[in-house]
Amino acid sequence: MAGVIPEDYKDLFEKKAFANLATLNADGTPQVTPVWVDYDGDYVLVNSARGRRKDKNMERNRAVALSIQDPDNPYRYLEVRGHVDEITEQNAAQHIDKMAKKYMGVDKYPGQPGEVRVLYKIKPEHTSHMG
Amino acid sequence: MAGVIPEDYKDLFEKKAFANLATLNADGTPQVTPVWVDYDGDYVLVNSARGRRKDKNMERNRAVALSIQDPDNPYRYLEVRGHVDEITEQNAAQHIDKMAKKYMGVDKYPGQPGEVRVLYKIKPEHTSHMG
Numbered sequence: 001m002a003g004v005i006p007e008d009y010k011d012l013f014e015k016k017a018f019a020n021l022a023t024l025n026a027d028g029t030p031q032v033t034p035v036w037v038d039y040d041g042d043y044v045l046v047n048s049a050r051g052r053r054k055d056k057n058m059e060r061n062r063a064v065a066l067s068i069q070d071p072d073n074p075y076r077y078l079e080v081r082g083h084v085d086e087i088t089e090q091n092a093a094q095h096i097d098k099m100a101k102k103y104m105g106v107d108k109y110p111g112q113p114g115e116v117r118v119l120y121k122i123k124p125e126h127t128s129h130m131g
Numbered sequence: 132m133a134g135v136i137p138e139d140y141k142d143l144f145e146k147k148a149f150a151n152l153a154t155l156n157a158d159g160t161p162q163v164t165p166v167w168v169d170y171d172g173d174y175v176l177v178n179s180a181r182g183r184r185k186d187k188n189m190e191r192n193r194a195v196a197l198s199i200q201d202p203d204n205p206y207r208y209l210e211v212r213g214h215v216d217e218i219t220e221q222n223a224a225q226h227i228d229k230m231a232k233k234y235m236g237v238d239k240y241p242g243q244p245g246e247v248r249v250l251y252k253i254k255p256e257h258t259s260h261m262g
Protein backbone atom coordinates (compact mmCIF):
# COMPACT_ATOMS: atom_id res chain seq x y z
CA MET A 1 0.00 0.00 0.00
CA ALA A 2 2.92 2.34 0.68
CA GLY A 3 3.67 2.10 -3.02
CA VAL A 4 0.41 3.67 -4.17
CA ILE A 5 1.86 7.18 -4.64
CA PRO A 6 3.97 6.86 -7.82
CA GLU A 7 7.67 7.35 -7.09
CA ASP A 8 8.03 10.03 -9.78
CA TYR A 9 5.25 12.17 -8.30
CA LYS A 10 6.51 12.20 -4.70
CA ASP A 11 8.43 15.42 -5.44
CA LEU A 12 5.06 17.24 -5.42
CA PHE A 13 4.95 16.83 -1.63
CA GLU A 14 8.35 18.53 -1.32
CA LYS A 15 7.16 21.57 -3.27
CA LYS A 16 4.75 24.27 -2.12
CA ALA A 17 2.03 22.47 -4.06
CA PHE A 18 -1.54 22.87 -2.82
CA ALA A 19 -3.97 19.98 -2.80
CA ASN A 20 -7.57 20.56 -3.76
CA LEU A 21 -9.41 18.33 -1.32
CA ALA A 22 -12.84 17.00 -2.26
CA THR A 23 -15.10 15.80 0.56
CA LEU A 24 -18.78 14.84 0.72
CA ASN A 25 -21.51 17.03 2.17
CA ALA A 26 -24.35 15.56 4.24
CA ASP A 27 -26.55 15.34 1.11
CA GLY A 28 -23.84 13.44 -0.80
CA THR A 29 -22.85 16.37 -3.03
CA PRO A 30 -19.14 17.21 -3.31
CA GLN A 31 -17.21 20.09 -1.72
CA VAL A 32 -13.70 21.12 -2.78
CA THR A 33 -11.22 23.66 -1.38
CA PRO A 34 -7.44 24.13 -1.50
CA VAL A 35 -5.39 22.87 1.45
CA TRP A 36 -1.77 22.41 2.41
CA VAL A 37 -0.68 18.80 1.99
CA ASP A 38 1.94 16.45 3.39
CA TYR A 39 2.95 12.81 2.86
CA ASP A 40 4.55 10.59 5.50
CA GLY A 41 5.43 7.73 3.14
CA ASP A 42 2.19 5.91 3.94
CA TYR A 43 -0.57 8.48 4.46
CA VAL A 44 -1.40 11.71 2.70
CA LEU A 45 -1.86 14.23 5.51
CA VAL A 46 -4.11 17.27 5.60
CA ASN A 47 -4.78 19.61 8.49
CA SER A 48 -7.93 21.59 9.26
CA ALA A 49 -9.74 23.04 12.26
CA ARG A 50 -12.69 21.68 14.23
CA GLY A 51 -16.06 22.81 12.96
CA ARG A 52 -15.10 23.69 9.40
CA ARG A 53 -17.16 22.21 6.59
CA LYS A 54 -14.41 19.80 5.52
CA ASP A 55 -13.89 18.69 9.14
CA LYS A 56 -17.59 17.92 9.55
CA ASN A 57 -17.67 16.23 6.13
CA MET A 58 -14.73 13.92 6.85
CA GLU A 59 -16.09 13.07 10.32
CA ARG A 60 -19.34 12.00 8.64
CA ASN A 61 -17.96 10.36 5.50
CA ARG A 62 -14.34 9.27 5.13
CA ALA A 63 -14.27 9.13 1.31
CA VAL A 64 -12.06 11.87 -0.16
CA ALA A 65 -10.13 12.79 -3.29
CA LEU A 66 -7.22 15.18 -3.75
CA SER A 67 -5.78 16.84 -6.83
CA ILE A 68 -2.20 18.09 -6.47
CA GLN A 69 -0.88 20.35 -9.25
CA ASP A 70 2.81 21.01 -9.76
CA PRO A 71 3.29 24.75 -9.04
CA ASP A 72 5.97 24.74 -11.76
CA ASN A 73 3.70 23.13 -14.38
CA PRO A 74 -0.10 23.14 -13.99
CA TYR A 75 -0.37 20.40 -16.64
CA ARG A 76 1.46 17.99 -14.34
CA TYR A 77 -0.73 16.70 -11.54
CA LEU A 78 -1.46 13.76 -9.30
CA GLU A 79 -4.96 12.74 -8.27
CA VAL A 80 -5.37 10.61 -5.16
CA ARG A 81 -8.58 8.89 -4.11
CA GLY A 82 -8.95 7.14 -0.79
CA HIS A 83 -10.37 7.17 2.69
CA VAL A 84 -9.46 8.96 5.89
CA ASP A 85 -8.05 6.21 8.14
CA GLU A 86 -7.54 8.39 11.19
CA ILE A 87 -8.77 11.76 12.45
CA THR A 88 -6.82 13.07 15.41
CA GLU A 89 -6.02 16.23 17.35
CA GLN A 90 -2.79 14.60 18.54
CA ASN A 91 0.26 16.35 17.06
CA ALA A 92 -2.09 18.37 14.81
CA ALA A 93 -0.81 21.70 16.22
CA GLN A 94 2.82 20.65 15.65
CA HIS A 95 1.90 19.45 12.17
CA ILE A 96 0.31 22.76 11.14
CA ASP A 97 3.50 24.53 12.30
CA LYS A 98 5.49 22.16 10.07
CA MET A 99 3.17 23.09 7.17
CA ALA A 100 3.53 26.83 7.96
CA LYS A 101 7.30 26.34 7.71
CA LYS A 102 6.98 24.59 4.36
CA TYR A 103 4.45 26.94 2.75
CA MET A 104 5.06 30.27 4.49
CA GLY A 105 8.62 29.96 5.80
CA VAL A 106 7.50 30.77 9.35
CA ASP A 107 8.05 28.70 12.53
CA LYS A 108 4.58 29.17 13.97
CA TYR A 109 1.24 28.90 12.18
CA PRO A 110 -0.68 32.18 12.54
CA GLY A 111 -4.03 30.56 13.42
CA GLN A 112 -7.19 31.94 14.97
CA PRO A 113 -7.35 32.14 18.80
CA GLY A 114 -9.13 29.10 20.28
CA GLU A 115 -8.92 27.16 17.01
CA VAL A 116 -8.53 23.40 17.50
CA ARG A 117 -6.34 21.85 14.80
CA VAL A 118 -7.16 18.41 13.43
CA LEU A 119 -4.98 16.03 11.42
CA TYR A 120 -6.54 13.73 8.79
CA LYS A 121 -4.56 10.68 7.66
CA ILE A 122 -5.67 9.64 4.20
CA LYS A 123 -4.88 6.16 2.89
CA PRO A 124 -4.32 6.44 -0.87
CA GLU A 125 -6.30 3.77 -2.72
CA HIS A 126 -6.23 4.91 -6.36
CA THR A 127 -4.13 7.47 -8.16
CA SER A 128 -4.16 8.99 -11.61
CA HIS A 129 -1.72 11.46 -13.05
CA MET A 130 -0.89 13.59 -16.04
CA GLY A 131 2.28 15.23 -17.27
CA MET B 132 -29.29 33.41 -9.92
CA ALA B 133 -26.89 35.20 -12.25
CA GLY B 134 -25.63 37.04 -9.19
CA VAL B 135 -24.32 33.97 -7.38
CA ILE B 136 -20.69 34.46 -8.48
CA PRO B 137 -19.47 37.37 -6.32
CA GLU B 138 -18.64 40.44 -8.42
CA ASP B 139 -15.16 40.76 -6.92
CA TYR B 140 -14.19 37.19 -7.84
CA LYS B 141 -15.24 37.33 -11.51
CA ASP B 142 -11.70 38.39 -12.44
CA LEU B 143 -10.61 34.78 -11.77
CA PHE B 144 -12.36 33.73 -14.98
CA GLU B 145 -10.32 36.28 -16.97
CA LYS B 146 -7.04 34.87 -15.65
CA LYS B 147 -5.40 31.57 -16.58
CA ALA B 148 -6.82 30.14 -13.35
CA PHE B 149 -7.51 26.42 -13.28
CA ALA B 150 -10.58 24.98 -11.62
CA ASN B 151 -10.33 21.79 -9.65
CA LEU B 152 -13.57 20.05 -10.54
CA ALA B 153 -15.05 17.53 -8.10
CA THR B 154 -17.54 15.01 -9.45
CA LEU B 155 -19.11 11.86 -8.00
CA ASN B 156 -18.08 8.33 -8.93
CA ALA B 157 -20.67 5.54 -9.33
CA ASP B 158 -20.13 4.48 -5.70
CA GLY B 159 -20.73 8.03 -4.46
CA THR B 160 -17.06 8.75 -3.64
CA PRO B 161 -15.55 11.98 -4.96
CA GLN B 162 -13.15 12.50 -7.88
CA VAL B 163 -11.22 15.72 -8.48
CA THR B 164 -8.95 16.89 -11.33
CA PRO B 165 -7.83 20.27 -12.71
CA VAL B 166 -9.70 21.67 -15.71
CA TRP B 167 -9.85 24.86 -17.74
CA VAL B 168 -12.81 26.98 -16.74
CA ASP B 169 -15.03 29.66 -18.26
CA TYR B 170 -18.00 31.77 -17.14
CA ASP B 171 -20.72 33.12 -19.44
CA GLY B 172 -22.35 35.38 -16.85
CA ASP B 173 -24.85 32.70 -15.87
CA TYR B 174 -23.17 29.31 -16.09
CA VAL B 175 -19.70 28.11 -15.12
CA LEU B 176 -18.48 26.19 -18.18
CA VAL B 177 -16.12 23.25 -18.29
CA ASN B 178 -15.12 21.17 -21.28
CA SER B 179 -14.11 17.50 -21.39
CA ALA B 180 -14.18 14.58 -23.82
CA ARG B 181 -16.63 11.70 -24.13
CA GLY B 182 -15.72 8.65 -22.11
CA ARG B 183 -13.48 10.29 -19.53
CA ARG B 184 -14.16 9.59 -15.88
CA LYS B 185 -15.52 13.11 -15.24
CA ASP B 186 -17.76 12.88 -18.33
CA LYS B 187 -19.24 9.58 -17.13
CA ASN B 188 -19.58 10.95 -13.61
CA MET B 189 -21.46 14.10 -14.66
CA GLU B 190 -23.71 12.11 -17.02
CA ARG B 191 -24.66 9.89 -14.05
CA ASN B 192 -24.78 12.52 -11.29
CA ARG B 193 -25.03 16.26 -11.96
CA ALA B 194 -23.78 17.42 -8.54
CA VAL B 195 -20.36 19.09 -8.80
CA ALA B 196 -18.06 21.49 -6.96
CA LEU B 197 -15.20 23.61 -8.27
CA SER B 198 -12.34 25.34 -6.51
CA ILE B 199 -10.70 28.17 -8.46
CA GLN B 200 -7.42 29.52 -7.09
CA ASP B 201 -5.97 32.87 -8.15
CA PRO B 202 -2.73 32.07 -10.02
CA ASP B 203 -1.31 35.29 -8.55
CA ASN B 204 -2.22 34.38 -4.95
CA PRO B 205 -3.02 30.79 -3.94
CA TYR B 206 -4.61 32.05 -0.71
CA ARG B 207 -7.33 33.76 -2.75
CA TYR B 208 -9.90 31.33 -4.09
CA LEU B 209 -13.52 30.85 -4.99
CA GLU B 210 -15.43 27.65 -4.36
CA VAL B 211 -18.57 27.00 -6.39
CA ARG B 212 -21.09 24.25 -5.71
CA GLY B 213 -23.95 23.47 -8.04
CA HIS B 214 -25.42 21.17 -10.62
CA VAL B 215 -24.76 20.61 -14.30
CA ASP B 216 -27.85 22.03 -16.03
CA GLU B 217 -26.85 21.03 -19.53
CA ILE B 218 -24.42 18.60 -21.17
CA THR B 219 -23.94 19.19 -24.88
CA GLU B 220 -21.61 18.49 -27.78
CA GLN B 221 -22.97 21.58 -29.53
CA ASN B 222 -20.30 24.30 -29.80
CA ALA B 223 -18.06 22.21 -27.54
CA ALA B 224 -15.28 22.04 -30.17
CA GLN B 225 -15.42 25.82 -30.67
CA HIS B 226 -15.42 26.31 -26.92
CA ILE B 227 -12.29 24.20 -26.35
CA ASP B 228 -10.54 26.29 -29.01
CA LYS B 229 -11.56 29.42 -27.08
CA MET B 230 -10.07 27.85 -23.94
CA ALA B 231 -6.87 26.89 -25.82
CA LYS B 232 -6.58 30.56 -26.81
CA LYS B 233 -7.03 31.71 -23.21
CA TYR B 234 -4.74 29.18 -21.54
CA MET B 235 -2.20 28.30 -24.23
CA GLY B 236 -2.35 31.28 -26.60
CA VAL B 237 -3.07 29.04 -29.59
CA ASP B 238 -6.01 29.22 -32.03
CA LYS B 239 -6.70 25.51 -32.19
CA TYR B 240 -6.88 23.03 -29.32
CA PRO B 241 -4.33 20.24 -29.88
CA GLY B 242 -6.70 17.37 -29.00
CA GLN B 243 -6.54 13.65 -29.63
CA PRO B 244 -7.77 12.36 -33.02
CA GLY B 245 -11.38 11.18 -32.86
CA GLU B 246 -11.95 12.84 -29.50
CA VAL B 247 -15.52 14.12 -29.02
CA ARG B 248 -15.59 17.31 -26.97
CA VAL B 249 -18.40 17.93 -24.49
CA LEU B 250 -19.49 21.17 -22.81
CA TYR B 251 -20.93 21.12 -19.27
CA LYS B 252 -22.98 24.12 -18.11
CA ILE B 253 -22.88 24.36 -14.34
CA LYS B 254 -25.47 26.45 -12.49
CA PRO B 255 -23.76 27.94 -9.42
CA GLU B 256 -25.90 27.39 -6.31
CA HIS B 257 -23.53 28.15 -3.43
CA THR B 258 -20.18 29.86 -3.29
CA SER B 259 -17.55 30.37 -0.62
CA HIS B 260 -14.35 32.34 -0.92
CA MET B 261 -11.17 33.33 0.86
CA GLY B 262 -8.68 36.13 0.36
